[in-house]
Amino acid sequence: MEAAEIHFADRGFEGTSVRDIAETAGVNLAMINYYFGSKEKLMEAMFARRSAYMTLQLETILANREMGPMEKLETLVDQYINRLLNQPCFHRIMIREQMMNSNHMITEQILQMKRTNSNLTRALIAEGQEAGVFRQNVDMGLLMATLVGTVGHIVSTQHFYREMNDLGEMTEDEFRNHIRGKLSSHIKAIFKAILSNED
Amino acid sequence: MEAAEIHFADRGFEGTSVRDIAETAGVNLAMINYYFGSKEKLMEAMFARRSAYMTLQLETILANREMGPMEKLETLVDQYINRLLNQPCFHRIMIREQMMNSNHMITEQILQMKRTNSNLTRALIAEGQEAGVFRQNVDMGLLMATLVGTVGHIVSTQHFYREMNDLGEMTEDEFRNHIRGKLSSHIKAIFKAILSNED
DNA sequence: TTGTTTAAATCAAACATTTGTTTAGTTTTG
DNA sequence: CAAAACTAAACAAATGTTTGATTTAAACAA
Numbered sequence: 363m364e365a366a367e368i369h370f371a372d373r374g375f376e377g378t379s380v381r382d383i384a385e386t387a388g389v390n391l392a393m394i395n396y397y398f399g400s401k402e403k404l405m406e407a408m409f410a411r412r413s414a415y416m417t418l419q420l421e422t423i424l425a426n427r428e429m430g431p432m433e434k435l436e437t438l439v440d441q442y443i444n445r446l447l448n449q450p451c452f453h454r455i456m457i458r459e460q461m462m463n464s465n466h467m468i469t470e471q472i473l474q475m476k477r478t479n480s481n482l483t484r485a486l487i488a489e490g491q492e493a494g495v496f497r498q499n500v501d502m503g504l505l506m507a508t509l510v511g512t513v514g515h516i517v518s519t520q521h522f523y524r525e526m527n528d529l530g531e532m533t534e535d536e537f538r539n540h541i542r543g544k545l546s547s548h549i550k551a552i553f554k555a556i557l558s559n560e561d
Numbered sequence: 562m563e564a565a566e567i568h569f570a571d572r573g574f575e576g577t578s579v580r581d582i583a584e585t586a587g588v589n590l591a592m593i594n595y596y597f598g599s600k601e602k603l604m605e606a607m608f609a610r611r612s613a614y615m616t617l618q619l620e621t622i623l624a625n626r627e628m629g630p631m632e633k634l635e636t637l638v639d640q641y642i643n644r645l646l647n648q649p650c651f652h653r654i655m656i657r658e659q660m661m662n663s664n665h666m667i668t669e670q671i672l673q674m675k676r677t678n679s680n681l682t683r684a685l686i687a688e689g690q691e692a693g694v695f696r697q698n699v700d701m702g703l704l705m706a707t708l709v710g711t712v713g714h715i716v717s718t719q720h721f722y723r724e725m726n727d728l729g730e731m732t733e734d735e736f737r738n739h740i741r742g743k744l745s746s747h748i749k750a751i752f753k754a755i756l757s758n759e760d
Numbered sequence: 761t762t763g764t765t766t767a768a769a770t771c772a773a774a775c776a777t778t779t780g781t782t783t784a785g786t787t788t789t790g
Numbered sequence: 791c792a793a794a795a796c797t798a799a800a801c802a803a804a805t806g807t808t809t810g811a812t813t814t815a816a817a818c819a820a
Contacts, residue, residue, distance in 0.1 A: 372661055376576040380806060390771055395807060454660055461653055461717035462571055476721055503722045504711070504747045511714030512707045518660035522675055523702045548703045548755075555754030556747075579780060589797055594781060 363408045371451035374458060375405060375465075405455075406467050412452050413475050416445070420482050431490030435557070438483070439549050442509060446517050447538050457514050480506060490557070497559045508552060513545055562607045570650035573657060574604060574664075605666050611651045612674050615644070619681050630689030634756070637682070638708060638748050645712050646737050656713050679705060689756070696758045707751060712744055 365387035369378035380401050384391040398404040423429075423437050446453045459468055483502060490496030516523055520537070524530050529537060564586035568577035579600050583590045597603040622628075622636050645652045658667055682701060689695030715722055719736070723729055728736060 373663060374573055374575055374657075374661060376573055377661070377663060379804075381804090390769095391806095392771065392808080393769085396769080401806065458573075458657055458660065461657065462573060462576070464572060464576065473721065473724075480725060501743060501747065503725050504715070504743060507714045507718075507722070508707060508711045508747075508751070511710030511712070512703070513710070515706045515710030515713065516703070519706075522659075522672065523706070525672075526679060526702050544700060544703060548700065548707075551755060552707070552751050556750060578778075580778090590780095591782080591797065592795085595796080600780065 363404065363411060366404055366408060367451045367455065370405065370408075371454040375401075375455075402465060402467075405465070406471075408452070408455075409468055409471050412449065413471060416475060417478050417482075419445075420479060424482055424486055431486060431493055431495055432554070432558070434486055435490070435553060436550055438486070439509060439553065440546055443513055443542060443545050443549070446513050447542055450517050453514065454518050457518060487557075495559055496557045500557060505553065505556060509549055512549060516541060516545060562603065562610065565603055565607060566650045566654065569604065569607075570653045574600075574654075601664060601666075604664070605670075607651070607654075608667055608670050611648065612670060615674060616677050616681075618644075619678060623681055623685055630685060630692055630694055631753070631757070633685055634689070634752060635749050637685070638752065639745055641708060642712055642741060642744050642748070645716050646741055649716050652713065653717050656717060686756075694758055695756045699756060704752065704755065708748055711748060715740060715744060 366378075366383045368386065369382050373382075380394055381391055383404075384394055394401070394404060398407055419441055420438065423434050423441070426434065429437065456472060459465070460472055463469055480502065483506065487496055487500055487502060491498060491500075520541075523541070524532070524537065529540065532540065565577075565582045567585065568581050572581075579593050580590055582603075583593055593600070593603060597606055618640055619637065622633050622640070625633065628636065655671060658664070659671055662668055679701065682705065686695055686699055686701060690697060690699075719740075722740070723731070723736065728739065731739065
């Protein structure tokens, strides 16, 4: 699954052959169909594995009684950024898969994930509105699109961001930490500007 | 090229066969190689055609002497949104192609486009900073990522945004206009919050 | 400790499609 | 008539998948 993830991430599902996956995984070609049934089911297994932890994280934040709404939202932002930076391959696949309706099972899985996530987030925002710290009339879809879109775009076009800011000599790790901080404060500033009820 | 665009947009380059393109275009299979040379060159031709107008638009704004920096930036935002909403297929292809390094020619073409665009935008921001209306220390890469990422994400996952906001019964056109307005004010608000020098 | 058995794991090879591309011939057009 | 436009058919390569044989590993009995 890890080998598949790497290839799917930078050649796409249709762009990678089962032979490529088998080779980098160091296993015989037939083993993939033996264990997963098909190339498609391999990807489904990959998705099932990865998306398991996602919702859990969000629920834990929401249940926390020591954080205020804005603090929760900021934690949510940081967690999302971390998740993307830690599993860039999987997220690149997800971003791409979201925009193609090829595999029903997977689009459905993504949709389900987004539904629960947006319900939880909606609850969080409502909590903040009742507490009077969040503005009314918030378009949550746009807000989430800004989070997911901005972070996803940076992660999937790192090379360009590096070139643009002369960060070419940073190691992978250095850059990850650098961009983590930048993204975090950038998105938080946006969220605060759009949500905060202080003007 | 239009037939190719449609297919590339929702199955990906590797996911669509030359036969599919030929069929929806209503031409003989061999014609595609006859006129374009190869499947890959067909895509390159597509990119060349579409990206021709892009930079021009931006240059026209920048040269305008009647608009202030913030007004120019807002026009830029609206133009980008309009471009994406008017050619959603092409932009979905571009978004996807940006994150795969399969075709050298095309990644180079996209990179070039981004370079000139970001140089022009950088000039615009510098203009605003000198005029004192824009804050110093602006991370233009993040700002552009927010524009491109947010709009791109909404366009490529329309169906989800519709479901989330109960807009399922809108026609394609109605939704396009609806989301155009929403996106426009959302992004402008963000830009103003991050750039504006008023606090 | 032995040898035997059995099911799972692994493999190389083959299979049937699909793929992008080319060819050789036909039709159309100026 | 000649060049361009077009076509059906064929081609070679790559693809996902299956097959049938072989190896491994564990369970079991003597």
